[in-house]
Amino acid sequence: MKVTKAQAQANRARIVETASVLFRERGYDGVGVADLMAAAGFTHGGFYKHFRSKADLMAEAAACGLSQTLANNAGLDLAEFVSLYLSREHRDARSLGCTMAALGGDAARQPEEIKTTFANGIENALAALEREGTALDHVDQHRVREKMINLLAQTVGAIVLSRACPDDSSLADEILEACRTGMLASLLPTTP
Amino acid sequence: MKVTKAQAQANRARIVETASVLFRERGYDGVGVADLMAAAGFTHGGFYKHFRSKADLMAEAAACGLSQTLANNAGLDLAEFVSLYLSREHRDARSLGCTMAALGGDAARQPEEIKTTFANGIENALAALEREGTALDHVDQHRVREKMINLLAQTVGAIVLSRACPDDSSLADEILEACRTGMLASLLPTTP
DNA sequence: TGTACATCAGTGAACGCGCGTTCACTGATGTAC
DNA sequence: TGTACATCAGTGAACGCGCGTTCACTGATGTAC
Numbered sequence: 417m418k419v420t421k422a423q424a425q426a427n428r429a430r431i432v433e434t435a436s437v438l439f440r441e442r443g444y445d446g447v448g449v450a451d452l453m454a455a456a457g458f459t460h461g462g463f464y465k466h467f468r469s470k471a472d473l474m475a476e477a478a479a480c481g482l483s484q485t486l487a488n489n490a491g492l493d494l495a496e497f498v499s500l501y502l503s504r505e506h507r508d509a510r511s512l513g514c515t516m517a518a519l520g521g522d523a524a525r526q527p528e529e530i531k532t533t534f535a536n537g538i539e540n541a542l543a544a545l546e547r548e549g550t551a552l553d554h555v556d557q558h559r560v561r562e563k564m565i566n567l568l569a570q571t572v573g574a575i576v577l578s579r580a581c582p583d584d585s586s587l588a589d590e591i592l593e594a595c596r597t598g599m600l601a602s603l604l605p606t607t608p
Numbered sequence: 609m610k611v612t613k614a615q616a617q618a619n620r621a622r623i624v625e626t627a628s629v630l631f632r633e634r635g636y637d638g639v640g641v642a643d644l645m646a647a648a649g650f651t652h653g654g655f656y657k658h659f660r661s662k663a664d665l666m667a668e669a670a671a672c673g674l675s676q677t678l679a680n681n682a683g684l685d686l687a688e689f690v691s692l693y694l695s696r697e698h699r700d701a702r703s704l705g706c707t708m709a710a711l712g713g714d715a716a717r718q719p720e721e722i723k724t725t726f727a728n729g730i731e732n733a734l735a736a737l738e739r740e741g742t743a744l745d746h747v748d749q750h751r752v753r754e755k756m757i758n759l760l761a762q763t764v765g766a767i768v769l770s771r772a773c774p775d776d777s778s779l780a781d782e783i784l785e786a787c788r789t790g791m792l793a794s795l796l797p798t799t800p
Numbered sequence: 801t802g803t804a805c806a807t808c809a810g811t812g813a814a815c816g817c818g819c820g821t822t823c824a825c826t827g828a829t830g831t832a833c
Numbered sequence: 834t835g836t837a838c839a840t841c842a843g844t845g846a847a848c849g850c851g852c853g854t855t856c857a858c859t860g861a862t863g864t865a866c
Contacts, residue, residue, distance in 0.1 A: 441717075442717060443637070443714065443717055445635070445637035445638070446637070446717060510716065516769065516772070517713075518713070518716075519713070520713060520768045520769060520771075520772045521709075521710070521711070521712060521713025521714060521768055521771075521772075522635065522713060522714070523771075523772035524702065524710075524768075524771035524772055525634060525635055525638060528774050528775070531772060531773055531774040531775075531777075532774050534772040534773065535772070535773040535774055535777050535779050535780075538769055538772070538773065538779060538783075539779060561786070562786040562789060562790055563790065565766075565782070565783055565786035565787060565790075566762060566786060566787055566790040566791070568765070568769070569761075569762045569763075569765035569766040569769055569783065569786075569787050570758060570761045570762040570765055571761075571765070572765040572768060572769060573760070573761035573762055573763070573764040573765025573766070573768065574757075574761040574765070576712045576713055576716075576764060576765065576768060577708065577712060577730055577760070577761055577764060579712075579713075579715070579716035580708070580712045580713075580715035580716055580723060580726040580727070580730070581723055581726065581727040581730065582720050582723040582724050582727055583720070583723075585723075585727050587727050587730060587731060588727070590757070591730075591757055591761065594753070594754040594757035594758060594761075595757060595758055595761050597754060598754055598755065598757075598758040599758070
C-alpha cells in the first residue's frame with residue numbers, strides 16, 4: 417500500500433494538523449499516538465514512518481498550531497483582535513483557538529525544543545501586535561512593545577482563567593467581559 | 609501497622625500537600641499515585657484508605673494549593689503583590705508558586721468538580737485583591753472589581769507565557785518586566 | 801514505451817512498561833469487659 | 834487498671850489496561866533497463 421510522494425507528504429501534514437487540534441483539546445498527555453492516527457484516518461503503525469517519536473510530533477504540532485493562531489488573527493486591528501479573542505466562542509473552541517492559551521501551561525513542563533517553539537510563537541504574535549500598536553498615534557511609541565506584552569498577557573490569562581471555571585459559570589463570563597472592557601478602554605485616547 | 613487517628617489524619621494531610629506541590633511541578637498526568645505516596649513517605653497501597661480515586665485527590669490538592677497561594681500573598685498591598693508575583697523567583701518556583709498559573713490550563717480539561725474548586729480559588733483571590741484596590745482612593749470605586757480581574761488575568765498570563773519560554777530566554781524575563789512596569793504604572797494616580 | 805525489480809507508506813499484531821486500582825496480610829490502636 | 838478482641842492505616846504483590854514503540858508484512862509507486 418505504498419502511496420505517491422506527494423500523497424505521503426500531504427498525509428504527514430494532515431497528521432501534524434490533526435495533532436495540533438487534538439493536543440489543544442486534550443493536552444499532550446491526553447492524546448495517544450493511536451488516537452491521533454485514527455483521527456487522521458490511519459492506523460498507528462505508520463506513525464514512525466513520519467516522526468521519530470511522539471515528542472518530535474509535539475514540537476511540530478506546536479509550531480503548526482502557533483502559526484495557525486497567527487494566521488487566524490491576521491489583518492485585525494487591536495480592538496477587533498481583543499473582541500474576538502475574549503469572546504465566549506473563542507473560549508469554548510479550545511481545539512481551534514489560540515495555542516498559547518490552550519497549551520502554554522503545558523509547555524512549561526515540556527523539553528526545551530517545545531519551549532523554543534512557543535517563544536518563537538510569542539515573538540511572532542508580539543510582532544503582529546506591535547505593528548497594530550504603532551498605528552495608534554495616541555500610544556506612547558516608546559512603550560508600544562511593553563503595552564503589547566501587557567495586552568497579550570492579559571488576553572491569554574483571561575482565557576486560561578475563564579476556561580478553568582465550570583462551563584455554566586458566571587465568573588467565567590465576567591472575566592472575559594472585564595478584560596474586554598478594560599482593554600478596549602486602554603486602547604482609546606486617554607480622556608481625563 | 610495501624611497508627612493513631614491523629615497520626616492518620618496528619619498523614620492524609622501530608623499526602624494532599626505533597627500532591628499539591630508535585631501536581632504544580634509536573635501536572636496532573638505527570639504524577640502517579642506511587643510517585644506521590646513515595647514522596648509523602650508511604651507505599652502506594654495505602655492511598656485508597658484515604659481517597660476514593662486519584663481524581664478525588666486532585667480536587668483536594670487543587671483546593672489545598674489554591675488556599676496556600678492565597679495565604680502566601682495575604683497582607684501584601686497591590687504593588688507588593690505584583691512585584692513578588694512577577695518576579696523571576698516566582699516564575700522559577702513552579703512547585704511552590706501560584707496554583708492558578710501552574711495548573712489553570714490543565715483545569716480546563718478536568719472534571720467539573722476541579723473547575724468549581726478553581727472558580728472558588730479565583731473568587732477568593734479577587735476578593736483579596738478587591739480589598740486592596742478599594743484602599744486606593746484614586747481608583748474609580750465602581751470599577752475596582754473590573755480592574756482587579758484585569759490585574760489577575762495579566763499577572764497569571766505573564767507567568768504562563770514566561771514559563772512557556774526556554775529557561776535562559778530573554779523573552780521570558782522581558783515579559784515579566786513589561787507586565788511589572790505596566791501594572792505598577794497603572795496602580796499610580798494618573799499623571800497626564 | 802514496456803517490463804522487472806527495489807522502495808517504502810501504511811497495516812496490524814506484538815513488545816515491555818508504568819499506570820490506577822485491588823487485595824490478602826500485618827500489627828499497633830482503640831474498645832469492651 | 835488489666836486482658837481479649839475488633840478495627841483499620843499502612844504494606845507490597847498482583848490485576849488489567851493503554852501507552853509508546855517495534856516489526857514482519859503488503860502492494861502500489863518509482864526506477865533501471
